[in-house]
Amino acid sequence: MKEKDMDVVILCGGKGTRLSEETTIKPKPMVEIGGKPILWHIMKYYSCFGYNNFILALGYKSSYIKEYFYNNRFSQNDFTINSDPLTEPQFHNLSGDKLWNITFIDTGLETLKGARIKRIEKYIKTENFHLTYGDGLCDIDLENLVNFHLEHKKMATVTAVRPPSRFGEMSINRENVVDVFEEKSQMNIGFINGGFFVLNQSIMDRLDIDPMCDFEFGPMQGLAKEKQLMAFKHNGFWQCMDNVRERDFLNSLVNKNEAPWMKW
Numbered sequence: 001m002k003e004k005d006m007d008v009v010i011l012c013g014g015k016g017t018r019l020s021e022e023t024t025i026k027p028k029p030m031v032e033i034g035g036k037p038i039l040w041h042i043m044k045y046y047s048c049f050g051y052n053n054f055i056l057a058l059g060y061k062s063s064y065i066k067e068y069f070y071n072n073r074f075s076q077n078d079f080t081i082n083s084d085p086l087t088e089p090q091f092h093n094l095s096g097d098k099l100w101n102i103t104f105i106d107t108g109l110e111t112l113k114g115a116r117i118k119r120i121e122k123y124i125k126t127e128n129f130h131l132t133y134g135d136g137l138c139d140i141d142l143e144n145l146v147n148f149h150l151e152h153k154k155m156a157t158v159t160a161v162r163p164p165s166r167f168g169e170m171s172i173n174r175e176n177v178v179d180v181f182e183e184k185s186q187m188n189i190g191f192i193n194g195g196f197f198v199l200n201q202s203i204m205d206r207l208d209i210d211p212m213c214d215f216e217f218g219p220m221q222g223l224a225k226e227k228q229l230m231a232f233k234h235n236g237f238w239q240c241m242d243n244v245r246e247r248d249f250l251n252s253l254v255n256k257n258e259a260p261w262m263k264w
Helices: 017-023 038-048 062-075 113-119 142-152 201-206 216-225 244-255
Strands: 008-012 053-058 101-106 128-133 136-138 156-161 169-172 178-182 191-200 229-233 238-240
Touching (some): 008 038, 017 244, 038 136, 053 062, 053 113, 113 201, 113 216, 128 142, 142 191, 142 229, 156 216, 191 201, 201 216
Parallel strands (some): 008 053, 053 101, 156 229
Antiparallel strands (some): 169 178
């Protein structure tokens, strides 16, 4: 299988409590940026590099995400239907999103990230796969990221970025091996976890379906100790959406036609 067919796993199960003015009625990945859910922006970005097989690990308000994509074909396109209920609709102006193959998997309401990943294991068909969160955007070169991962032949690659403070920190040596992986460090210096991973399926041996199995705490820290976690340094744009201020900032970039991730 060509690497262009690599599956993309997106973690979409969190509650997004710091965006409660929106997330009381919708899951965080469905908060809109420029009139489209941030999840759509993330998927569109992967699709620009030829990655169109998506697996969404759902949790909080999962039906909202399912219904959006199920109904999107009808709300966004012109179509003809026949009164015969067994006849499929005929769509007339499908967008480039028609190439997307999306698998929706409920992974539990209170499940931590590691367990969410483990619970979608059987749906991943590629030896290596992308993993990202449903609330972050960047302009990373995904082709270079994949090539980097395949060349070093270790178990995991994490994108390392230099954003504002308050995030977890990573210590990276001269060979780009991650020596220390600390989530939500208070040091606020150096590189942090940017959330765009490429993982080998062997990572599943480190995870468990137990809802308390985390991803950053435990598994990723263990990989760092074993020198199995490599860092792909990204010095370009990166921004997560944890609060209203960050949502408004991303919206402003779209409204000014200055969104670095919009390569379509």
